[in-house]
Amino acid sequence: MRDLHDIVCTLMPEKRVFIIGSAFVDMVINVHEMPKSGADIEGDYRKTVVGGCSFNVADVLWKLDLPFEAFMPIGTGFFADIVRKTFAERGYPQHNVPGNVDNGWCLSLAEHSGERTFISMFGIERQMKAEWFDAFDIASYDYIYVSGYQVEGENGRVMLDVLERRRPDAVVVFDPGPRVLELDPERLEAFYDMGAMFTVNADEACKMSGQSDVSEAALWLAERTGRPAVVTDGGRGAIVADAGEARRIAGFPVQVVDTIGSGDAHTGGVIAGLMCGLTLDESVLLANAVASYVTGCEGAATAPTRGELLTEK
Template sequence: MQLDGILSGLNPKHKVFILGSAVVDLVLSVNRLPKSGEDISAAFQGGKVGGCAFNVADVLTKLDLPCSTYFPVGEGMFAQIVKQEFIKRSIAISQVCNCGDNGWNLSLVEPDGERTFITMSGLECRMQKQWFDKYSFSDFDYFYLSGYQAEGENGDIMLEILKRKRKDSFLIFDPGPRSEFISAEKVHCFEELNCIYTINAKEACILSGRLYPDDAALELCKRTGNPAVITDGAKGAYLACDNKVSLIPGVSIKVADTIGSGDAHTGGFIAGLMCDLSLEDAVKLANYTAAYVTAHQGAACAPTADQMLSFFTETL
């Protein structure tokens, strides 16, 4: 299906819960990453509220698809920035007291647009079970979780929380660059929660122990018994399902930076799933969404349906 047909078919049929982080991204442009002991020059591109879960929810919100979210907001300088952004966007503020500040990261962007993060985690990686007591998880069909919330003791809390969901509901799980820091035992526990992987090629190969992304997609699909989506940059994304794998071609654009690109892809995929699009069309929508975000600077810059259609009509 073409993009206009996909966008016209976005009528929500399932309920989605996004849980995770809203943090502050401080973006620096560098000619290259520094070596140990060096001092290099950089250009400050500004600060913006991001975070994997916030970026995913941004996609659904911009496409006028309802979702429930939980992003804890603490106390401190970065929490105040997050709170101001939430007020501007009319997002409900889940205030948590006496638990510290929200996290932040330094995003180093090289000339080809690739980003490298230095992350300072905050209270979003110190979740507490009682924060979720007011939610009825049985109401939701899809849940999203990032690897940033899945490691260590926080991962144990997330596993307990997600066991409240219905067994037939799905966990959309993106371990991201934290996949190598999550124990194999814990990864297996997440996989048992009716998990659908969305992850990039490098990370998928690490997680699966396979050398190539198509093989990694098949391995992750086999582990969970559900589809797996593996992004591979401009090539597009591999979709594995029923012991078969296919490459859904990507969209050619001029790269601004890759901050939030993977999150945007996951958000586009969830948008397709919650609207009962075919898996192939859901991945196509994800490819377009990620391409749009990659062509624009910073995270949480997902398009509306009209903006997406207009951009690619002019670009392609």
């Protein structure tokens, strides 16, 4: 396997990527620790930024100068205006959808340990319509990213309808997220059955599989889907499960600031590598570096540029 420097210096897109999901507005607040019920604690407001799983994944590709297409709807309202302004600054296409529904937002509470807790208020990104995707040639994409937040409730039916338009050889990259056990079991089964590539953290993988060992959980996911699975394991790097084998790809040391968006950044790093023709192991090594950089930064959408990756690592 090549080293990180060689990987970063030779990134060249070969495949087409489509990102489906949300552009959320994150209000980041630092707290010493999460309060107990009835408590009154002091918080330190840090900033308000655009985040959301899909936006964070797109942020990785954007920072690495890799092309992608995305559908992250922009609604109507205070938070939608913040999203619209950020998209304009980045030069992202703006998909303004009809209606009077605002974009979602959340309170991102970061503890001194770096652990984060989200309190989410969902918006237009959970009220998608299949016809909104008619402008896209879904069959032209090689990798399609979907977040678990977008497959809850009726929105999930729309996502499955859209994914039916993909080519048989296209890879759906699915990150169910921390609410994985709250997903309709039939919805989760649909992603297993379509052979989606799951990217999850160790806790999520163990809950999904019923396994207590992270490697066994990763192997269970890969066997169930027939597709490689990637399971992040904090500072210990990530487990890759493929063809009946689980192997660990080492992580990178980092001083943890918070973990907001680090899982999304890891998924973005994996997609970045795969779309450039890297091996899965090389893609995960790149993802480990990207995620560690994000973990050392405050808030969402803090992925590194190529230069920053080379400087830091």
